[in-house]
Structure formats: C-alpha cells, structure tokens
Amino acid sequence: MSSGWIDEEYQGIVRTGFRLKRRIMRRRSPFQTVEVVETKGHGRLLLIDGMTMVSERDEFVYHEMIAHVPLFVHPRPRRVLVIGGGDGGTVREVLRHRSVERCVLAEIDPVVVEASRRHIPRTAASLSDPRCEIRIGDGVKFVRETREHFDVVIVDSTEPFGPAKELFGPAFYRDVRRILTDEGIVVSQAGSPFYEIATIRNLRRILRPIFPISDAYLFTNQTYPGGLWAFSFASKGLRPVRDFRAARVARARLPLRWYNSEIHAAAFALPQFLKDELSRR
C-alpha cells in the first residue's frame, strides 16, 4: 500500500484505492481482520481482511438492492433473517418495510457489529431498532437449528472463503428452504460475474435443485472491484419480475436513492456472456 491510499488488491491483477484521511481502528478477531478508516471523498470504509465491505458514500446501492428486491416481491414480508451483514446496512433497509415485525441478524463476528456501532452509525443505527434481534454466532448453525420460520432470508456475506465458506454450500441452502415460509425467498451475495464467474455459477447449480425458482440479478457497486456485482435470488414459487408489482413500490414511498421499480426489473437483465454461462448445465 502506498502512503496516503488504502488499496484493495483483487486477484493480483487489479486494485482499487481510496485516499486515506486517517485510520480509525483495526482489530484481529478470531475470524478475520476488521478495520475502519476515514477517507477523503468516500466517508468511512469498513474493511474485512483488506476488502471493502462498506463505504459510506455508496453503501446505499448494495443495501437497497439486497433488501428491497426480495421484500417487494414477497407480498407481505413479516419475518426476515439476515445472515452476515453485521454493519447493519441491510437491516436498515429491511426495517423500512412497515410489514416487517421482526428481523434477526445472525452475524458470526461481534467485532464487525461493535466496529460498525461505534464508527459507522449510518448503517449500524438500525441495529438498535426494537424489531431487530442480533444473534452473534454461526449463521449456518442458526439456520440448521432454529425452529422459527422466515418469509425472506438474506445472505449478506463476504466472499466464499474463510468464515463464509459454508454459506456457499448445498447443506446450508437445504436448511434455508426448511425455515422459509411457503412464499419464502432467499437472496445471496454472489460475487463479481466479471472476475469470478464461478461463484455465481456454483450458487446457481446449488440453488436449482433445491428451489423451484432461481435467478440472478446485478447492480453496480462503485467501490467493489470491477463495478459489476451479483446477487442470487431463489424462492419457493414467487418469480422475481413477473410476481413483482411496481404499484407497491410507489405506495410505500420509501426514501431511496438507488432502487425503484424500473431498476428492480432491469436488474434481472443479464449480459449475454452471463446468460450463456448460466444456461450451461
């Protein structure tokens, strides 16, 4: 890293750097290294093992897209489970839906929650909402053992290695199916289709035999390498575009900066190389 910049290197071939103002904290948890820095131009960043998870400037894009797509497809989401997402940004967007009565956050690393609460209130403030329950522990184990059911499960994880590895496996998704209600939906962070197409292809192969509906959608993350980033979408029956009603978005009048009903449908249009790749068996 050069002086004055904080650089995220990716696959050894590309790096994204942010102008550093000051380092705020850095702590090695049992799972990973958690870091908060202040930048010039992008506000504060939360980094895990050197990868940018949240930038205050553009976190709204990721969090609006991971939350509102499933929550506006489900006709009346009441119970939502977020796995990972200890920064609180996804919970913040989930709780904008008045139908949501309860949002459980299953985060493995308490250091992520503490760091965000202390240094990134923009995302973490939602964690103090009375409808949110924080469960510090392994999300895979939580899903295996809970007797609760959820309308929407959101897998807001890091990349498929380290503590997040099992979140990209079939056993986990069979458990997710079990805890989903009849109209249940699960969406998951699915990596960069441009640089690591294997992640989304593998997720697709895992989801297809478990869920009647599986698809992928895209968004542009300004501060992640390559810009183009994907989520997977799977459900017990609800289709992400056909069963989506734009009128509900209009009625909800949420104060959003990225998501709207046109963006919802557009996000499921996949570039040709990705369509070709995902249609291969």
Place this chain on the structure above:
Amino acid sequence: MSSGWIDEEYQGIVRTGFRLKRRIMRRRSPFQTVEVVETKGHGRLLLIDGMTMVSERDEFVYHEMIAHVPLFVHPRPRRVLVIGGGDGGTVREVLRHRSVERCVLAEIDPVVVEASRRHIPRTAASLSDPRCEIRIGDGVKFVRETREHFDVVIVDSTEPFGPAKELFGPAFYRDVRRILTDEGIVVSQAGSPFYEIATIRNLRRILRPIFPISDAYLFTNQTYPGGLWAFSFASKGLRPVRDFRAARVARARLPLRWYNSEIHAAAFALPQFLKDELSRR
C-alpha cells in the same frame, strides 16, 4: 504510481490500478499523451493523459453499448459518423450491422489511431474495412462543414476537457442535428453519474431544446472509476425503448458478449438519485 502497477487517479479520491507487465509505448501528441501498456489480467490498455480508454479484457462492454443501442433503434442505419473513437472499437461494432454502407471516423489525434493499429488490433482492425473512412481532424469542424448526412452519430470522446471540450457544447449539437437524417440519432459518452453528475446533467440541458427526444442510459465499465458509466441518447423522433424491436436483435445474430435485447431496455432504467437529478430543470 507504485512499481508494478499502473494507476489511474480520479478526482484525487479514488484510483484504479492494473498489474503492469510492460510498457509498450508512450508519446506526447499535440493534443495529449497517448500510452499503451501490457497488463497481467486485462490484456493491453490504451491510456490518454493517464486515463484508461480501452482495456482488451472488457472493451467489448463499452463498444457494444455505444454502438448497438442506437443502431438497433434506427430502422435501417446506412451512414454512421463516429467522432473520437480512434482506437476503432466503436467502428468494429458499427460495421457488424449489414445495413451500414459507410462509417466515417473523425478523430483529432493521429497518434491514437497509429498506436491502436500497431498495438491493439482487437479494436483497430476494423479501421481497415473498406466501408470505414478515417478523417484525421477536428470532429467539431467536420460536423460544422460537412454536407453529408448521417443516420447515426456517435460521440466516442474523452472527458469534457482538453480536445474534447467543444463536444460537450450546444453549437456542436445544433450542427449534429443539421447533418442527421430525419430519423437520426446521436449518442454520446456522458461520464460517471456517480462521480461527475454535472456532465450528464449539462448534456441533458443542452440536448433537450435541440432534440425532441433525449434520454440517458447506463452500463458498467469494469475498468473505469466507479464502474457505473453513462451515455446520452437524443433523436429527431425515435424513442430508445418504445421504438426498439427485440426481434431485430434476434434476427441479426451478432456475436456479442454484453448487449442483448433485455440489456437494451434495462440500460434505460435509471437509479432514483439520477432520475431525480435529471428531472430537475
């Protein structure tokens, strides 16, 4: 720049770096500094004044989106003018359309054309097509003085300063309207809505009084800062989505990797912050 990387710094707050294999050429032309390097992971890059214009790995996204959107809206594009674009990538995509009889490239800087021909044949090979005529000179002057008419004009320029400055002014676009045929369309590189929203807002203000139809569309450029990038679209009457026929794309069977008919429509879905910004007068 650190050793081993070539970094593009943007607005002093963010930078994108590519792992360098070797520097191939660097030349100061009367207009700008033109540079070609070989990277690990992204093939060759063409840089102008330190900004990445073309990466062999992902140039197809930009070039497919700037060319096929207008060429598939126009019912039968025969004559096309490309302003800038001396690397040849846009011309390559234009010439995939069998209806195109003639494509004029008006590039101000012969060094860009020479560097691309010599070092980036993937984009520049199309410049030798007999349907392509290269006019080295000022595109603004060409548009002001030509008596030829075009069905589609593509402004494939650098950012709105240096030699490209006048390409972002009203006088230029009034001349473009004059040389467009009755169903004419003009699209233009319109910057990063995330980092420099003024570029697209100003273009919109210029285009609106000159053309009955004006709009904007988006794509993700993996190697440009911020990922999200915009083109403006303006026409004498053709509407970019309503007058677009997906069946034509299917019939053409072009060997494309990014553009398809779903992507065409989806590209015109704008995020809420940009819709709000562009609807302000």
